[in-house]
Amino acid sequence: MTQAPPDPPKRPVSRELFGERLVDDYAWLRDRDDPAVRAHLELETARAEALLDARTGELRAQLYAQMRARIKEDDRSVPSPDGPWCYYSRTEVGDEYPRHCRRPRASESAPEQVYLDENRLAEGHEYFGLAALAISPNHRLCAYAVDLDGDEIYTIHILDLDTGELLPDTLPGCGSSLAWADDGVLFYTRLDDAHRPWQAWRHRLGQAPSDDQCVHDEPDERFYVSLYRTRSRAYVALSIDSNASSEMWLIPSAAPEAAPSLVAARREGVEYGLAHRGEQLFVLTNDGARNFAVELWPLPGAAGPSARVFIAHRDEVLIEDIEVFADHLVVWERCEGLQRIRVVPLAPMPTHAGDDDAPAPGEHLISFPDPTYSIWSGANREFSTSTLRFGYTSLTTPASIYDYNLDSRERVLLKRQEVVGGHDPSDYESARVWATAPDGARVPISLVWRGSLDGPRPLLLHGYGAYGMTMDPSFSRMRLSLLERGLVVAMAHTRGGGELGRHWYEDGKLAHKHNTFDDFIACAEHLIADGWTSASQLAATGGSAGGLLIGAVANARPELFTALVADVPFVDVLNTMLDPSLPLTMMERDEWGDPTTPEGFAWIRAYSPYDNVREQAYPDMLVLAGWNDPRVGYWEPAKWVARLRERKTDAREILLWTNMGAGHGGASGRFEYLHEIALEYAFLIDRLGLPEQPPA
Template identity: 45%
Template sequence: MSDALISSGADAPPVTPRRPTERTFHGDTFVDDYEWLRAKDDPEVVAHLEAQNAWTLRQQEHLAPLRQTLFDEIKGRTQETDLSVPSRDGDWWYYARTVEGKQYPIHARYPAAGPDDWTPRVLEPGVPVPGEQVLLDQNVEAEGHDFFALGSLDVTDDGTLLLYATDTAGDERYTLRVRDLATGEDLPDVVEQTAPGALFAPDGEHVFYLTLDEAWRPWRVWRHRLGTPGSDDVVVFEEPDERYWVGVGLSRSKKYLQIELGSKVTSESWLLEADDPTGEFRVVWPRREGVEYSVEHAVLPGASGPEDRLLILHNHDALDFELVSSPVPAPGGSVDPAAAEVVVPHDPAVRLEGVGASARYIVLHYRRAAISRSAVLQLPASGPVTWDFEELSFGRPLESVGAGVGTWEQPNLKVGYTSFVTPQSLYLHDVASGERTLLKQQPVLGGYDADDYDQRREWATAEDGTRVPISLVWRKDTVDLTDGSPAAPRPLLLYGYGAYEHSIDPYFSIGRLSLLDRGVVFAIAHVRGGGEMGRAWYDAGKLAAKRTTFTDFVACGRHLVDAGWTAADRLVADGGSAGGLLVGAAVNLAPELFAGVLAGVPFVDALTSMLDPSLPLTVTEWDEWGDPLHDPDVYATMRSYSPYENVPDDASHYPRILATTSFNDTRVLYVEPAKWVARLQAAGAPAMLKIEMSAGHGGVSGRYAAWEQIAFEHAWVLDVLGLADR
């Protein structure tokens, strides 16, 4: 249906009643006509959302054949019956497999052949695995539910019990259960309303799990003893500061239980000897505002034999982090940072991101020049350790390399590799020799040839002169680059995120191939607020500097137009969650630059959310966005860019907009895109809302349902770009 019909009133969108409420802070009054849509339990609100959904589907009826074609293409390129590469833990090799026609994975294992069996079998899709034991079939657990998600999965060290936690509403509150793997029966132990991340202690008798507060924040760690009533469960840690999220885990060595907590700018870790699960946790390094750190237990060769050490990655006086080695603090003590040995010093050109240790090697994760990288260090038989890491690279300019340490005893490591044109690949890397063996590459059915596609890095110039990287991928025969630049503008989908120091690294996508094969160029704007170029890059796009994220995105769009890659009538902006805020703010800044805007679960009513500390996640987010409730300068900054408040009275010149959301989303509440779309429609913008009534922040569950969602969005994008008949 044309924009003219939408805007002229023919089959117009449902009219959202205006019910003005005044919001006054710091002397500024904003009249909110649509805040009434927040009443989730109000039948009128539900009816209105369903009416918006129905209208959106009517507008897209002409795309039903294209949606089916896109779905069939994704399905046809995907090896539906498949298996992951097994990973060994204890006496078993663990893996997941999928079966054609089933929505969810099946988790299984087979027995290891012996103590020296460290090479995973090559498992053939559809061929029975000798000795297989099914641990959990998610398809069985999901029966009778519109939504299903798995939040925890763990097995005792002796391999006899399985812990699992499921969510059947999409609200990220999970029910925890324990299954006897010999009988297949669940034990009486059931814990409701847990957060993801529960695990067994090494003794197999105790379970540690998390619960959420009213703001959906993991804040308590509990200990449960199997066979005892839930009323006897013990709170072992509680974090009252609403800025901090709490997690619980086990060191790879299985020597320490770990509690980790962090705000956006500060973190803290606690340890407990795992063989004493009822003991008291002790702090590693007491929190200091603005200091972030993570802890990895390692056993390093020393002058008098193996030594327990903590590898601590931190940013105290080291903006892009440094790695230090410290003795494990004794009970009652903590790490003395001044006495720790610096093993990888701070380098402003390298952002250290993580470290993993096994009995034989250490892996360092970092990024340099906007590309993620990993390096490995083989531990010597005797000390001292020389901290010379060997970088793992495949020699391509746009690539993602990540090394997985695996279990403590594993003598080799797995290296994951992908690019925009290379399917996910997993290699076995012999640390001693450096030899790599390909274990598995993501199958792409239908004759995919990576040589048919190309990828490239370009740089836009931002308002302040900063160079902003852009990654592009396209099908070679659809773009003429004879003279080095595109000979004619192409349809282009520009994706952006730009928050939380999250980096969008090169990745392969089967679903994206349907766009590329129809002549669409896909691009990622690596704007400030993300982490691609280090901590300073992140800092330059948060808090008072947040507007930079949006102007960077606009600059990237304009660069792609000026460089001949696309034109304003052939450019669609795409972003989800915080990226939805990005594209919502960008369209307010430069509506003439885009033909369409695809906003997934968009954080477009950011100021309203950040003003209400009773809402989920608000207080924890103040370190990212600022606290507009108490700070008038922060209020003014957010008021200037929040997409909802800045929709003009006349938005008839806006591009076509599709916002997608989920009714049970606990991170970005459905009301944000619902209000935004209502205001856009009232201002004459061609905007529509698609809402899943049984889903959460990640959208629908199940792979076929996810493919249908991708097909819906991509069909809309192709329609906007004038390619719906391809």
């Protein structure tokens, strides 16, 4: 079984584009109806598992047991108040999925109601994903969207919480976005053939789905539609977004049959987000403000003062999001790569806020202790409250949930993620260091390790760097299985992400995408030169767009790494961006470029991993795919592995493992996905020479 499988046959498909002949020898692997394709993937998967087990014995099983043992199986989230109820989720021993519960707010001793048990819904299905859950304003109904294949095509169901019965209102073929207007009207999105949420629909309870009305149809294939209800509950917001522009509409909750009102028309490169309070809208926008500003706008059609700046643009501070409550504005900011929370009192309404002007009375920042960390907004369901719930974690501190009084500034720890068996943060160290890219840009690296550093150690470098998404440092119970074996784990915050502001993103996309790869290579070189590790001890990992990063640096600088893990890697960039029938392609051209134009073709052709595999030595690799993946087709990693094996000049192993029952996110369930992590960890432990058992 450990013998290499026969190479997939070549069936060349060629085309001429901008004077270059492109040959795709393995295009046939995209035909999922061809039995030979599935047989090939299953053989590769079986071989990868057998080869790894032959080298490491029972290590995968031991890792799974270790990681599962750290999870508190009977656990509960912090109850979140909403009207007459407190909502929370919990798990029991053996549960793969949470049970969604509530109890009357007035009495903590009142019996709980388990209104949705995901374990029951998942019975008989290899995959289960709950994408959205929304409670109606009167707390009588629950709408939820489920995916049973991993292909991200959802069916919406509506549950009567008084009777426990499902209503006959079943809506198939939907996106993951939904919002209640009132107790009888639900808004949702539908998908086109390319899996793009392209329409917003209105459903009135009791009517046939065929009688639903489309309230917005988006013909531009670069844009997708999403919905949410404002925290004030006065409006359903309709957001039409591409990767570079957006447009906003509002529908009054009290008049759900009304036509949407345009708030902000789309303009190329201009993005919007909004929140409602009283007679005003708080609008987050980058119109003339690269790092975004907050403006006050009147409601659509309302007379009154015109738009004015409330928080001005600042070169050194990126505004990532805003939350509006009855008496407070909460601003989620990022400065020098670190997140922070700004609190601005709104009663009475100040005339301005922000660093460029005198702060409003009571305005302040919430501070955090670690050198590198991550924060996020919690379940803040209510509008009229002076309490902000947020989460905090660092590379050494488990996820912690706090309630923060926006007036008194008192911070109360409600829950810290339990690590069964114990975890002492003082046993671990974290740091932030900086590498220098070829063009002089300083690139932050976050690191965590256990014990003292007395010389170069095996190190795992993780990267992503796309879509302006930030890869903020966080604690992982699973990662302890690597740290306790002596591994240093590092995160390279490359351009293409949003860690250092909007320019950090824009300098790592389109014509500047090479900066993402240059930054990652610079981080690897810095960690070697500074004595953290050596090339023979350095591994790297990334998933999706991070898998593209792994593929690009593998082609460019394979000698820097001894092992690579590419999880659902987006490696066939040129062919995918040339095919408008694939999910996301048209929307993604704002990120990667349009290869039907000479400049877009040149950008992508220069780095697309599949198209740049060379006759050279490559590190050991583990490549993972998902058979039902709608974002990165399983054929991308399969084709890439075939071409790597064909052209590489060394005897190192390249393993391909495909989850035949899941999609982009891998296995569902809180324990089932641990098998995939155990596979990756066993590969890394073996290739990096780490001990199979942690030192006592």
